[in-house]
Amino acid sequence: MLSIKNGSLIYDLKKDTKTYALKNINLTLEEQKFYGILGPSGSGKSSLLYALSSLKKLTKGDVSYKKEQLSKLGDEKLASIRKTDFGFIFQKHFLISYLTILENVLVPVNSTSKYYKNRAKELLSELGLEHQMNKKPYQLSGGQCQRVAIARALINEPNVIFADEITASLDHKSAENAMKVLQKYRNGATLIVVTHDPSILKGADEIIHIWDGEIKDIEMTLQASKHFSERGQHQS
Numbered sequence: 329m330l331s332i333k334n335g336s337l338i339y340d341l342k343k344d345t346k347t348y349a350l351k352n353i354n355l356t357l358e359e360q361k362f363y364g365i366l367g368p369s370g371s372g373k374s375s376l377l378y379a380l381s382s383l384k385k386l387t388k389g390d391v392s393y394k395k396e397q398l399s400k401l402g403d404e405k406l407a408s409i410r411k412t413d414f415g416f417i418f419q420k421h422f423l424i425s426y427l428t429i430l431e432n433v434l435v436p437v438n439s440t441s442k443y444y445k446n447r448a449k450e451l452l453s454e455l456g457l458e459h460q461m462n463k464k465p466y467q468l469s470g471g472q473c474q475r476v477a478i479a480r481a482l483i484n485e486p487n488v489i490f491a492d493e494i495t496a497s498l499d500h501k502s503a504e505n506a507m508k509v510l511q512k513y514r515n516g517a518t519l520i521v522v523t524h525d526p527s528i529l530k531g532a533d534e535i536i537h538i539w540d541g542e543i544k545d546i547e548m549t550l551q552a553s554k555h556f557s558e559r560g561q562h563q564s
């Protein structure tokens with residue numbers, strides 16, 4: 329469904345110093361699965377996430393989404409895929425300062441329909457923000473703003489959710505709850521979570537270990553192996 333083929337991302341800072349943020353990556357992600365991308369700081373986790381989501385263009389190689397090669401699409405078509413199919417949660421929350429919390433969550437749907445308003449309220453309540461909906465972002469803590477960004481990413485029921493270190497500003501309990509909400513409300517969306525904290529990847533189907541811009545290992549979790557063995561039994 330979403331794949332990267334022979335993908336490299338090179339930063340040319342000065343003439344002779346090249347940084348390979350990604351080196352010849354090959355990866356295929358399937359519908360409805362939960363993926364973790366795990367690796368130390370500077371290993372290329374964000375680069376991989378942004379390359380997959382078309383926010384960063386590869387230096388070499390291709391990214392395909394639903395059999396379409398993203399590098400061949402125009403900016404307008406790409407922007408439209410990002411708007412309708414993708415949900416983003418970044419390391420920084422990027423809330424709009426002059427909108428209320430509820431309005432911020434509704435930004436991606438550009439609608440004040442009852443359905444979305446109720447969904448927004450439900451998401452915010454699940455994230456422990458039921459009393460913050462009419463406040464402005466500056467009245468909230470960093471961790472609370474991050475949770476608003478999670479609700480905003482889920483509001484329009486995207487097909488793929490890209491999440492970059494979203495639990496870094498949360499305490500352990502809030503981080504666990506945020507992950508639970510993501511899982512509960514993703515409605516079958518593919519979930520890709522970048523982190524250096526494996527404890528938040530409970531329930532992931534596969535964990536992609538990245539090191540120095542390369543995939544070192546793809547770990548099938550217990551969950552995934554159980555799924556495969558059940559499938560195997562059905563087939564035999």
Ligand SMILES: Nc1ncnc2c1ncn2[C@@H]1O[C@H](COP(=O)(O)OP(=O)(O)OP(=O)(O)O)[C@@H](O)[C@H]1O
Pocket residue numbers: 339341347348349367368369370371372373374375376524
């Ligand atoms: N805009 C940039 N210009 C130059 N080099 C960059 C840029 N962005 C990232 N890099 C380099 O690319 C490599 C991978 O960076 P990336 O941000 O993908 O790592 P990361 O695993 O997400 O790290 P972190 O856990 O600290 O967020 C690093 O060596 C980094 O210094």
Ligand SMILES: [Mg+2]
Pocket residue numbers: 373374375492493
């Ligand atoms: Mg990063």
